[in-house]
Amino acid sequence: MYVRRLLPPPLQPQPSVVSVRGFSGADVPEASIYDTCIRCGLCLQNCPTYLETSTETSSPRGRISLIRSVGEGDLDLLSPGFVAQMWECLDCRGCEAVCPSGVHYGGLIEPARAQIEAARLPQRSFFSRIARRFLLRTLFTNLGLMRFAAALVRIAQATHLDALARVFGFGAAAALAPRVPPHPLVPRDQRYDAQNAQGLAFLHVGCIMHVAFPSVHLATIRMLQRARLNVVLPSYQGCCGAIAIHAGDRDLGREMARRNIEAFERSRADVYVVNAAGCGSALKEYPELFAADDPWHARARDFSLRVRDVIEVLDAVDLPQPARALDAAVTYQEPCHLANAQRVTAAPRRLLAKIPGLRLIEMRESTICCGSAGVYNLTQPAMAKRLQARKVGAVLETHATIVATANPGCAIQVEAGLRAAKSSARVRHVVELLDAAY
Ligand code: SF4
Ligand code: SF4
Incomplete structure (x- = not known):
């Protein structure tokens, strides 16, 4: 399928002719994280790929061992088994939630993917590089372009042209696509005031959310007003960067982080509210994208302390019946x-x-x-x-x-x-x- 060629590699990648030993550069899976794994296996039953395959290499413990092997120079970074496992992992963090040793697995898998992608870049074809760049760096970072793409999908759905997608290899994407409603919720610095407001909430509109789920945003705004928060939708905000970070492009993740942190600081809001769990997790983990001596690290830390899922906000206030x-x-x-x-x-x-x-x-x-x-x-x-x-x-x-x-x-x-x-x-x-x- 065409889309599979653009982002991560296929499940069974071809053997690489390039040998890359160890990790290098800025985004390195830290030994201080993988060394805390005591190999107890308590995470295995919480790992979706292990539940499906019953295979050690498809488990968190197996993947941590692979990452350690690459880190210690015993395994090639681009060895097919390593690459396949780094992409078969869902980055769902089910392992992290039950680990008695507190292994921060997300801090391993995401840099590991960044390492692979950096090493694979020269091997990608020109077209693959352009297509990947367009998807990650143009479509997901430009909310206007995202709305244009969503409008095309809506027209295709309304005229049943989406059936043609199968012919061009986009059948799986067409089958998954939600019905795109006619009116996206565009952030234009609009403000929704509450009665007896106790604070100001910044609403993160997201890339997919604002075109595919505007009704969720409208429900969120009304609930925040009931929670006595004014709500603002600053126009200078962007995608959270989670898709890029998961796809191994942490530089783009940093770009998006800087943009959203600036947008929040400018807004002078009290809380940064998000209603998409994947975005919320990425936004709360912005400090991990910056080295401790980078000035953006402190800004990212202050920012992340103000990020809340709307569910956390509504649970914390005294809502009427x-x-x-x-x-x-x-x-x-x-x-x-x-x-x-x-x-x-x-x-x-x-x-x-x-x-x-x-x-x-x-x-x-x-x-x-x-x-x-x-x-x-x-x-x-x-x-x-x-x-x-x-x-x-x-x-x-x-x-x-x-x-x-x-x-x-x-x-x-x-x-x-x-x-x-x-x-x-x-x-x-x-x-x-x-x-x-x-
Ligand atoms: S639960 Fe934690 S310590 Fe145990 S094997 Fe899994 S990652 Fe390692
Ligand atoms: S992140 Fe999810 S899929 Fe990956 S190893 Fe952990 S539990 Fe398994």
Whole structure:
């Protein structure tokens, strides 16, 4: 598939003719992180790829061993097995959440990918380099271009031209694409005031979120107003950079970080609110992108201390009782980057429990990744499909009619899986359910 060629390498890469020993440069997986792994294996049952394959190399412990081997010069950075495992990993951080040694796995996998991408760059074809650059550095960083692309997708969906996508090798992307609504929520410095406001919230609109899920943003704004926060949507903001960081382009991640930090500082807002778990996790981890002696490190640290998922904000304030009941069986799909990376698990359940009539039915393996993981469902379609089927099976067992979640990637992946399974269950952001009840 065409899209697979642009971002990470294929699952079984060809042997490299270039030998690269050890890590080098700015973004290095630190020995101080991988040396804390005591090889206990407690993370294995929380790793989606290990659950699917029962293979040690597809487990967190196996991958940490591989990273250590490269770091100590015993394994080639571009050896096919290493490259394949670094990209088969979902970066879902399920391992990190249960590790008794506190291994910060995200601090290993993301620099490891950056190392691979830097070493592979000279080997990429000219066209592949241009295409990768366009996708990561042009499309995702330019919200106007993202809106233009979304408009084309909307026209294709309205005229059923999207069926043609299969002919050109974009069938998987077309099957996953959410219905694009006609009106994106464009950040134009607009401000929404609350009664008896107690502070100012900066709303991060994101790249995909503002074109594919504007209704979630509108629900977020209304809920923040109910939480007595004025809301501003500064125009000078950008993509959080998570897609680039996961794809091994940490320089672009730094660019986006500097832009968003500046935007927040200029806004003089009290809190930076995000309603996409993957973005929130990247925004909170901006300090990791800068060396301790870089002046941006301190700014990133101050910034990250003000970042909150909207669920954290609403859970922390004293919301009145909802006005309306919602008579529905709801199950909650935990976004990995909310549960594992940000460790926010109880707050969404507490908020859902506020809604009269709503019956929360827990699904099995709610923290196991659904296979979305940024663009993983496009770059590793086989494993993504297995994980999607696993998740849809868990949802169907609950007989819930609504799947609540808090991340666009999960919403797209689970919704597509439910569609394929001909289920009538629908996916909603937690904040949409709350807004409907209020
Ligand atoms: S749980 Fe932590 S210490 Fe144990 S094997 Fe996994 S990463 Fe290593
Ligand atoms: S990040 Fe997720 S997929 Fe990768 S090793 Fe950890 S649990 Fe497994």
